[in-house]
Amino acid sequence: MGILNQARASVIWRGYEYYKDKKVINFRKESDSVFYGSVKGTTTYDVKIDINHTVKNTYCNCPFAKDNRKICKHMVALYFTAFPNEAERYIKNVEEERIEERFNEMYGYPDEDFEDYEDNEEIKDSFIYEVISDYVNQLSVSELRSKLIDALIELYGKDFP
Template structure:
């Protein structure tokens, strides 16, 4: 294995996944993050930020969905529910 710290994508590993290919394998990542713990910390912070943003987007989506549902009449809700149940059943039959 060879890790090119200046250009990690130029690193090489002889594991079955990476041997002879220009890919970054888990061995390269592990060695790189061991050699550069600050890079690992920065990466983990980015992942945590992305996950927090994703959770916020999901919560906003459900709030928007709830507001939309509350605007529907009983008849509209019944029609939407029936349509969704039929669609769900059709999807399950295809799978």
């Protein structure tokens, strides 16, 4: 909890990538709040986090965090290793924010709530069209074929052709 609150957004993102790439090794749980691990980076760093005492008791010997009280990406990676549910929640939020950002870019309502436009069917349909065509455009031909077959089965079932 405290770790993410005190970290910059870019640091959390890098920490998440480290976590996903399984760069945390020698993970050890000392208690419900204190965790140790080593994190592979340019070199391997030793990290300790205490989620109840993030300032006093949290440590990493990388140049970014050593001798000051900054939360670094290694601490975040260790935190996500200790609390995978938090990592799931974090990436879900990031993805939702991205969709919301794209929506705002396309329709230019940066000051308004995304939810207000979810009721507008016309805007919603064209947004869904954009998202789906982006998805389809990145599929390979064989993926396209199998998706089309699935879709036709779902659409027609036994009534095909």
